[in-house]
Amino acid sequence: MDHQFQLPGSYKKWTYGLIGAGVIALLYGFIMFHPFEHAGHGTNVNSTRFWAVLLQNSVFFLLVVNAAMFFICVTTMAMGGWVIAFRRVSEAISSVVPILGVLTFVILMAIVFGGRSDIYHWLDKEAVAKDHILSGKSGFLNAKFYAIWSFLTIFLWWFLGKKMRDLSLKSDKDGPMDYETGKKWIWNNTVWASLYTVVFTLTVASTIPWLWLMSIDAHWYSTMYSWYTFASTFVSGVSLIALFVIYLKNRDQLPYVTEEHLHDLGKFMFAFSIFWTYLWFSQYMLIWYSNQPEETKYFIERIGTAEKAGPYKGLFFFNLIVNFLCPLLILMKKGTKRNWTMVTVMAVLIIFGHWIDLYQMVMPGTVHEHFALMPFEFGVACLFIGLIMWGTGNYLSRHSLLAKNHPFLKESMIHHT
Amino acid sequence: MAGGIKKFVVGTFDDEKVLFPAVKNVRKAGYKIHDVYTPFPVHGLDHAMGIRETSLHTAGFIYAITGTTTALTFMSWVFTKDWPLNIGGKPHFALPAWIPITFELTVLFSAVGMVLTFCYLCNLAPFVKKHHFHQRATDDLFVMVIECTDKTNDAEVQSFLQTAGAHEINVQHAETGWWIGRYHKEQKLYKEEKGY
Numbered sequence: 001m002d003h004q005f006q007l008p009g010s011y012k013k014w015t016y017g018l019i020g021a022g023v024i025a026l027l028y029g030f031i032m033f034h035p036f037e038h039a040g041h042g043t044n045v046n047s048t049r050f051w052a053v054l055l056q057n058s059v060f061f062l063l064v065v066n067a068a069m070f071f072i073c074v075t076t077m078a079m080g081g082w083v084i085a086f087r088r089v090s091e092a093i094s095s096v097v098p099i100l101g102v103l104t105f106v107i108l109m110a111i112v113f114g115g116r117s118d119i120y121h122w123l124d125k126e127a128v129a130k131d132h133i134l135s136g137k138s139g140f141l142n143a144k145f146y147a148i149w150s151f152l153t154i155f156l157w158w159f160l161g162k163k164m165r166d167l168s169l170k171s172d173k174d175g176p177m178d179y180e181t182g183k184k185w186i187w188n189n190t191v192w193a194s195l196y197t198v199v200f201t202l203t204v205a206s207t208i209p210w211l212w213l214m215s216i217d218a219h220w221y222s223t224m225y226s227w228y229t230f231a232s233t234f235v236s237g238v239s240l241i242a243l244f245v246i247y248l249k250n251r252d253q254l255p256y257v258t259e260e261h262l263h264d265l266g267k268f269m270f271a272f273s274i275f276w277t278y279l280w281f282s283q284y285m286l287i288w289y290s291n292q293p294e295e296t297k298y299f300i301e302r303i304g305t306a307e308k309a310g311p312y313k314g315l316f317f318f319n320l321i322v323n324f325l326c327p328l329l330i331l332m333k334k335g336t337k338r339n340w341t342m343v344t345v346m347a348v349l350i351i352f353g354h355w356i357d358l359y360q361m362v363m364p365g366t367v368h369e370h371f372a373l374m375p376f377e378f379g380v381a382c383l384f385i386g387l388i389m390w391g392t393g394n395y396l397s398r399h400s401l402l403a404k405n406h407p408f409l410k411e412s413m414i415h416h417t
Numbered sequence: 418m419a420g421g422i423k424k425f426v427v428g429t430f431d432d433e434k435v436l437f438p439a440v441k442n443v444r445k446a447g448y449k450i451h452d453v454y455t456p457f458p459v460h461g462l463d464h465a466m467g468i469r470e471t472s473l474h475t476a477g478f479i480y481a482i483t484g485t486t487t488a489l490t491f492m493s494w495v496f497t498k499d500w501p502l503n504i505g506g507k508p509h510f511a512l513p514a515w516i517p518i519t520f521e522l523t524v525l526f527s528a529v530g531m532v533l534t535f536c537y538l539c540n541l542a543p544f545v546k547k548h549h550f551h552q553r554a555t556d557d558l559f560v561m562v563i564e565c566t567d568k569t570n571d572a573e574v575q576s577f578l579q580t581a582g583a584h585e586i587n588v589q590h591a592e593t594g595w596w597i598g599r600y601h602k603e604q605k606l607y608k609e610e611k612g613y
Contacts (some may be wrong), residue, residue, distance in 0.1 A: 164520055291505070306508075332478070406567045 003402040005253055007393050022383020025301050025376050029053075033376075038118070045370040048118040051111055052366040053380050058104040059212050060233065062097070062154075063204060064351070065391075067237025069094035069161040070200050073193035076164075079186075080215040081411030082264060085256040086245045087403050088396070091165050093240055096391035098162075100384065101154040108150055108212065112143045119366050121218045133219050141215050149211060151201045160196040167192065171405045182407035204346040205230050213358075216365035220298045224283040226245065229361075232323075233277050235272035235347040236354045239347035244392065246344050253401050256413045259338045263417050266337030269350060273327035276354075280320070301364040311369040322353035355381060357389060424565040426574040427550045428583030429558045433459060436559045439581035440465045443563065451593075453566040454554035456613060473538070478530045483525025488519040495569050540595045553604040581603060 016108065033046035040345045068090040070164035083090070110116075117124035121134070122141040128134040134141070167189055171177070177185060179299060215220065222228075242265045248254050287295045303317075304310025336342040363371045403409065430436040436453070440462070443450060450466055496502065497509045507514065536542060554560040561583070565571055575586050 281513075281516060285516065288513050289505075289507075334474070 003253070003400045003404065004384060005077045005248065005251070005396050005401050007397045008148070008251065011389070011393055015393060017384055018382045018386030019390065020386075021379055022381075025379020026251055026383060028379070029376055036114070038115075045367055048116075049367050049372070049376075050120050051107075051116055052362050053377050055111060055212070055366075056106045056358050056362040057355075057380045058100065059362075060236075060355055061381075061388060062100040062104045063229070063233035064101055064236045064240060065093050065388060066157050066161075066200075066204065067234045068241055069097065069157070069164065069196065070234065071237060071241065072164060072205070073196045073200070076189050077089040077197065079408075081408035082261060082415040084403055084406045084408050084412035085170065085261055085415070086241070087406070088256055088399065088401050089244045089248065090241050090397035092386070092392045092399075093237070093244065094161050095165060096388050096393040097154075098158045099387055099391050101158055101216075103387070105154055108413055109147060112146050120215055122215060124185055131219075133157060137218070140176050141211075141218060146211055147364055148208065149345075153199075153208055156198075156199045157203070160192060160199060163190070163192045164196065164203055168403055168406075169399060171403060173403065176405050177407055186407060204233070213361055216362060217298055217301075219294060222283050222287075222295075222298070224279050228276070228279040228283060229358075231272055231276035232354045232357050235269060235276055235323075237350045238268045238272065239350045240388075241265065242269065242343055242347045243351075244396075246347075248401065249340070250398070256402070256409075258415070258416045261412075262340065262343055262416050263334070263337045264415075266343050266346075269343075269346060270327055270331040270337070273323060273350065277324040277328075280324070281293040295374075301368070302360060310364075311371060312360050312364055313379070315356060319353065319357050321356060322349060326353075421593055422590055424571065425550065425571075425589050425591055426563045426565060426571050426578065427585075427587050427589055428561045428563075428575075428578035428581070429551055429553070430561065430583055431558055432582075433559070435463075435559070435582040437465055439561065439578075439583070442578070443561070444580055446577060448577070449564045449566075449568070451562040454550060454560040454562070456556055456558070459559075468516065471532060471538075473531060476534050477527045481523045481527035482532030484523040485519055487526070489515065492518065544590075544597045545595050546593045546598060547595045548593075549580035550589060551585075590608065 005220050029050045033050040034044065035050040037044055037047050072083070072087065072090050072094065074080075110118050112123065115123055117127070120141075121138065122128055123143065128138055139145075167185070171185065204226070206226050209226040210221075213229060214225045242262070245254065245257055245261070245265065249257055284299065287299060300310065302310050302312040304313055310316075327346065330336055330342070331346055336346070359373075359377075430439060432539055436459075440450065440453065442563060444467060453462060453466060454461065466542075492515045493510060496511065501509045504511070504514075540547060550562050551560040563578075565574070565588075571588050575588070576598070578586050
């Protein structure tokens with residue numbers, strides 16, 4: 001078996017179909033929502049909606065594909081051998097980072113330099129000057145820093161991820177490794193993986209969610225927020241890896257992936273769903289308990305108060321059911337984690353759930369009560385899913401599906417949970 | 418609880434590579450494996466022996482939801498019916514504040530319950546004794562024990578084990594259950610065995 005994968009016609013059809021649907025949605029938005037007009041004060045809310053939806057989708061899907069590289073790097077650093085049987089799949093997903101990275105950067109810059117103070121309130125210079133909280137934060141929340149840090153972040157994700165992928169692809173050409181070469185190669189991998197993880201910590205696990213998402217609610221802050229975003233996107237990333245693994249397995253590829261690997265992927269999905277809930281609850285409970293007006297504001301915008309329900313109440317609790325209760329009760333059983341169909345269903349559910357999660361993080365602070373989950377929102381999501389499928393498919397069909405000279409390959413083949 | 422004295426054929430192995438095919442062949446030949454005693458957990462041995470999957474995790478789940486319900490019902494009864502208090506102006510039914518305690522009780526119930534169930538299933542308790550088929554099962558030997566029925570020809574089983582690669586082979590009459598007390602007092606037949 002040469003582990004070379006030909007993209008089937010149906011895959012291409014879906015890819016171009018989704019991208020097509022997304023482009024149509026985007027064009028519809030351009031024409032109907034007047035995205036380059038300022039939102040004013042609730043008069044032109046569609047313009048805000050256009051940018052908010054683009055922000056939500058680009059950030060979510062970029063962080064999801066980036067999570068695939070994080071998955072590779074942490075397993076490399078932990079000397080995890082079991083992932084090698086499907087390592088190329090995670091590599092393929094992470095190869096979408098430059099594509100979505102550029103797109104996200106363009107969207108973010110359009111928001112910041114287009115002066116969209118309806119998205120980021122801190123862009124409004126007059127308001128910041130009068131507001132001692134915002135002016136206190138202006139060293140961090142300003143257009144220049146935002147642009148430089150976003151650029152650096154996306155560049156480093158791409159650069160360090162590319163290093164990891166190149167090391168892996170190089171091993172295909174160099175032939176089987178003896179003990180000494182293998183040791184050196186693993187060490188090289190560990191060094192680059194560590195560098196990536198340090199950058200990841202300084203960006204995804206701290207500054208980037210503050211800048212890109214939390215600054216929508218510029219007065220409010222939560223120290224849980226970045227970890228919460230990380231948990232959300234990492235569990236979706238692992239689910240995406242599982243989806244591609246199952247798809248390729250259905251196409252008679254990945255001969256060394258067994259139920260044991262699926263079981264461990266399922267454990268990751270289960271564990272990080274619980275981790276997400278832990279952060280969700282910690283953030284909620286502390287704010288609920290201390291009951292400080294400047295902190296509860298975030299939740300009042302979403303679920304409202306005891307007297308008056310907020311517009312996002314249904315979505316907010318739906319989020320908790322899909323991302324906590326379902327994974328908890330369904331993925332708890334060993335049999336489900338070893339069942340290809342059930343893992344597929346759960347992976348789709350988890351990705352959808354966390355897309356909704358990001359939706360309810362972005363929308364209340366931007367479009368307020370005028371939120372809509374309409375074809376436009378799903379259409380833009382289709383564009384990003386199509387782009388992920390396109391980039392991943394390219395990588396999968398261009399390179400061998402098996403990292404056949406990886407020193408840990410045998411460990412993965414005999415993996416047993 | 419004494420389970421009665423039965424006859425066993427005991428064979429020792431010093432290599433997993435020999436043990437696994439031996440287990441397979443013994444089962445294929447139709448002999449009943451009482452147990453295989455190993456110094457450490459051997460991956461896949463339970464599958465080879467055809468032991469059914471444990472239900473310990475199902476028990477754990479039941480203990481866990483018992484803990485959840487205990488915590489929630491008790492706290493809601495205390496804070497809404499029995500002794501309602503105004504704590505920081507929060508509603509009496511203050512669910513978020515109860516979640517940590519509910520979580521702790523869920524974990525506590527399932528952990529303690531599973532440990533006790535595990536001890537019960539393995540007959541582990543202070544002063545409880547079970548027969549040792551071979552002392553070196555706790556050190557460096559894999560000990561396979563085959564249970565004999567009235568119809569089993571133990572000489573045949575012994576030669577079968579010999580060809581399967583067993584080193585020391587003997588026949589023991591041993592207590593199948595557990596008892597409380599000391600080995601040398603309770604186990605009369607212990608001294609009759611070869612090699613001790």
